[in-house]
Amino acid sequence: MLRASLHAVTPRPKNKYRKVIAVRKIDPDANRFRKIVRGKIRENLKQYVSQGEILARKGKNLVSVPLPQIDIPDFRFGHTDQGGVGQGSGEEGKPLGGEQAPPGPQAGDQPGEHILEVDVTIDELADILGEELELPRIEPRGSDSIQVEKQCYTGINRTGPDSLRHFRRTFKNALRRQIASGIYDAENPCIVPVREDRRYRSWNTKSLPQSNALIVYMMDVSGSMGNEQKDIVRIESFWIDTWLKSQYENLETRYIIHDAQAKLVDSHTFFHVRESGGTKISSAYNLAKELILKEFSPSEWNIYPFHFSDGDNWGGDDTAQCLELLRETLIPFSNVFCYGQVKSAYGSGQFIKDLREAFGTDEKVLLSEINSRDEILPSIKTFLGKGC
Amino acid sequence: MMDDHLLTPEIEEWRRTIRQYALDASLDFFEVIYELVDYDEMNMVAAYGGFPNRYPHWRWGMQFEGLQKQYSYGLSKIYELVINNDPCYAYLMRCNPLVDQKLVMAHVYGHSDFFKNNCWFSHTNRKMVDTISNHAVKIRRHIDEHGLEVVEEFIDLCLSIENLIDMYSPYFSGGEHTSEEVKDQERIDEIGTRSSVKPYMEEFVNPPAVQVREKKEILNKIEEIDNFPSEPQRDVLHFLIHHGQLKSWQRNVLSIIREEAYYFAPQGMTKIMNEGWASFWHSKMMTTKILDSSELIDYADHHSGTLGSNPGMLNPYKLGIEMYRDIQARWNSGRHGSEWDSCQDAHGRTDWDNAEGRGLEKIFEVRRTHNDITFIDEFLTEEFCEQHKMFTYKFDRQQGQYVLDGRGFPEIKNQLLEQLSxxxxxxxxxxxxxxxxxxxxxxxxxxxxxxxxxxxxxxxxxxxxxxxxxxxxxxxxxxxxxxxxxxxxxxxxxxxxx
Incomplete structure (x- = not known):
């Protein structure tokens, strides 16, 4: 199954030479492995595919890179029973610490048979998600109307700043000139470029159509939303993010939390805020509406509001207000409006029923009930499976 | 070997020099052929377990991807790769600076000497490069005949049990060959014959036709009643090859996997000794002869990178090299034997030196006859454990993590042996x-x-x-x-x- 945490993925550093290399002997094996991991072939091995990760350093941050691996079963010892021998200072009873925790016995007769792993980049993750859930490609709207100018360094110029000097071309020209004029000495090859030899990179301007998307995550943080509920929201948001990012070049995300009042917050707050207070869903919808009107014109942006709650709204006319807000503004603005209801011990779960009653036939309103972690994937499929 | 894998003239010159130093140090090695490779070639060869020609299987791809990943994130890099073969093949990473190439070459001569002389490697196939290529050809042929999916699936089954071999059997005479059939045959030969008094009576006492029939009967009976094998058998793969319900191609695949497992087994049995030995010699040769003073810092950095242990972890390179050094020091000063053992006087022990001077001789002897288990059993001392701050750890269920258990010598030694067995x-x-x-x-x-x-x-x-x-x-x-x-x-x- 697919699993990752928010910080868990970094794209693989691009190796520009990779494509130049002719087919390597090992490529068929590597491809076959990737196919097995993705469940394309050898279904019977799928049970042995597990998620691993390695910790890597990127800039200042430690990132963990997910690595699925295939673990062929063998007779082995139950891990936690085993002790071992180590080296270092410390008192009796001192914990060895998480990262130093020994990974079982060290000796083995082959180089790392069962521990090696392979990575999946964020693009691949999106692909896998797409394949796994059979998600359709999204047809962006408004794409023709928006043109973005981009500068690409694709040309060569005889003049330019030194910082853009093309060393290889410069060197080649100098070499060519020296050979042509007979100064070149093969015994003592000394290439000195002169001004005429210098070449510089230069740019061309291209205009590209661009598609923009805005995701507005709204989460109920009232007293009834516990940690488990928020974890579910967090995991689901990550995967939605991953998929939409693979579909849109320019993806903006905004986070709104609400209890009886709504607030625009950053992603950290969104995922870490403590729960309290009552619930007034209309506050969040109002804020979303204002946000869109102010910053993201619906004609230029593909807008995806996602709202997660346990379905317990304040009594009175708040639900009526919500429905009106949705009908009048939010739904017309959006590509789709998604509401996910997380099951909690306290919530009545009434809100989804109200929505179903009001918009049951509307294709742009997608409703999903998420009772446990296992239902996250089906829920994503409900939300993104329409391809609009 | 392709031309672009040839050593550069500079490295080639160093290779000759280092080879001579290794000979001077009385290392006795298989000739080493070095190839210069890029990082992805290095990772590829490493993924194949050192052999560039292997049969198709996804697990090489899995290992390759893992290595590539670790390399590209700067997490780990393979410095050195050497194959136990005559001649030895070793790979040098093209992008490494010269000081690393020297270090690796010196290290590899240590490994090659160990492969050639350590008795636990004595039975290994020294033409394994050829054998493994032949295996690849055979398995490809099976794939052509039966399909990739079918053969790969069977290989996966076998991998599940590839460790179930008897690592010690190659060292006993014929351990490999006294199969159950042979034993049964011997038994039949014994029982099925009536002794004839005169040679000319033989065919009347034991008519051949009757004999064949009787043998068959007895064989059937043995099949029925005997609980075979007659004694528990460690080499599960051998047993399955001979008694499992396999098609002939499956039998062939399984025996290929078994043969390769036996080839690799001694490397697991001598990890500490082998790495320790190679590190001992690279360190000795580098610091006394090879290093240019400008390279000292880089060398020290890389050497300690290899030998450094994380707090709480045991590095086989480190343990190995320190044990050899300890043994050398002990046999130089005569700190062994019953007299030493019975000396209880603390001062007497610290000042002990009878100028025996057999240290070097001793470690050469040790590298010839021991494996990791006997090495630890024989030469790990209480002083050594103390000096190197060794400890045992265990899993604490209450805390849900590993904790330091103690520093008692018997426990450390037991734990280590248990871990290695x-x-x-x-x-x-x-x-x-x-x-x-x-x-x-x-x-x-x-x-x-x-x-x-x-x-x-x-x-x-x-x-x-x-x-x-x-x-x-x-x-x-x-x-x-x-x-x-x-x-x-x-x-x-x-x-x-x-």
Whole structure:
């Protein structure tokens, strides 16, 4: 199954030479492995595919890179029973610490048979998600109307700043000139470029159509939303993010939390805020509406509001207000409006029923009930499976 | 070897020099052929277990991807790769600076000497490069005939049990060859013949036709009544090759996997010694002869990177090199033998030196005759453990993590030996190939204090059942009780054994 945490993925550093290399002997094996991991072939091995990760350093941050691996079963010892021998200072009873925790016995007769792993980049993750859930490609709207100018360094110029000097071309020209004029000495090859030899990179301007998307995550943080509920929201948001990012070049995300009042917050707050207070869903919808009107014109942006709650709204006319807000503004603005209801011990779960009653036939309103972690994937499929 | 793998003139010159230094140090090695490779070629060869020609299988790809990943994130890089073969093949990473190339070459001569002289490698195939290529050809042929999917699936089954070999059998005469058939044949020969008084009476006393019939009967009887194997067999793969219900191509695949497992086994049995030996010599040659003063810092950095141990971890390179140094020092000053052992006087011990001077000789002897287990058993001393701050750790269930357990010498030594025995894997025997008189397979786990991971074990049983062709069982001890786990092709069962 697919699993990752928010910080868990970094794209693989691009190796520009990779494509130049002719087919390597090992490529068929590597491809076959990737196919097995993705469940394309050898279904019977799928049970042995597990998620691993390695910790890597990127800039200042430690990132963990997910690595699925295939673990062929063998007779082995139950891990936690085993002790071992180590080296270092410390008192009796001192914990060895998480990262130093020994990974079982060290000796083995082959180089790392069962521990090696392979990575999946964020693009691949999106692909896998797409394949796994059979998600359709999204047809962006408004794409023709928006043109973005981009500068690409694709040309060569005889003049330019030194910082853009093309060393290889410069060197080649100098070499060519020296050979042509007979100064070149093969015994003592000394290439000195002169001004005429210098070449510089230069740019061309291209205009590209661009598609923009805005995701507005709204989460109920009232007293009834516990940690488990928020974890579910967090995991689901990550995967939605991953998929939409693979579909849109320019993806903006905004986070709104609400209890009886709504607030625009950053992603950290969104995922870490403590729960309290009552619930007034209309506050969040109002804020979303204002946000869109102010910053993201619906004609230029593909807008995806996602709202997660346990379905317990304040009594009175708040639900009526919500429905009106949705009908009048939010739904017309959006590509789709998604509401996910997380099951909690306290919530009545009434809100989804109200929505179903009001918009049951509307294709742009997608409703999903998420009772446990296992239902996250089906829920994503409900939300993104329409391809609009 | 392709031309672009040739050493540069500078490295080639150093190779000659270092080779001469190694000879001067009386290392006795297989000739080493170095190839210069890029990082992805290096990773590829490493993924193939050192051999550029292997049969197609996804696990090489898995290892390759892992290595590429680790390299591209700067997490780890393979410095050195050497194959036990005559001649030895070793790979140098093209992008490494000269000081690293020197270090690796010096290190490799240590390995090559170890391969050639350590007795646990004595039975290994020294033309393994050719053999492994032949294996690849054979398996490709099976794939052509039966399809990739089918062959790969069978290989995967075999990988589940590839460790179930008897690592010590190659060292006993004929251990490989006294199969059950041979023993049965001997028995039949004995029983089935009536001794004839006169040679000319022979064909009347023992008419050939009757003899054949009788032999057949006896053979059938043995099949029926004998619980074979007659004694528990460690080499489960051998047993399966000869008695499992396999097609001939499957038998061939399984024996290829077994042969390769035997080839690699000594490297697991001598990890500490082998790496320690190579590190000992690279360190000695680099610091006394090879290094240019400008390279000192880089060398020190890389050397300590290899030998450094994380707090709380034991690095086999480090343990190995320090043990050799310790042995050398002890045999130089005569700190061994009964006189030394009986000396209780603290001052006497610290000042002990009878100028025996046999240190170097001793470590050469040690590298010839020992494996990791006997090495630790014989030469790990209390002083050494103390000096290197060794400790034992255990898993604390309450805290849910590993904690430092103690610093007692007997415990450290025991733990280390336990960890090394059978390369840290459970010992599994074939107990019976006719379990319950139903032709079912019974394996027995020789329990030594640690339980098996049963979720994995059940899956192994599923795989084994496909190879054996009949229900399979495993006897082990869980929570102090003897249990027998069985799998009959459709479901698992578990019962308490006697």
């Amino acid at each position: 059978n390369c840290g894997r459970p010992r599994i025997y074939v107990e019976s190939g006719n379990y319950g008189n139903r032709g079912e397979l019974l394996l027995k786990h020789d329990w030594s204090g640690t339980s098996l991971r049963m979720d994995y074990a059940r899956r192994v049983l599923e795989n084994l059942e496909k190879i054996w062709g009949r229900p399979v069982h495993l006897e082990t001890i869980i929570d102090g009780k003897t249990k027998i786990f069985g799998y009959n092709g459709s479901r698992h069962e578990e019962r308490t054994g006697s």
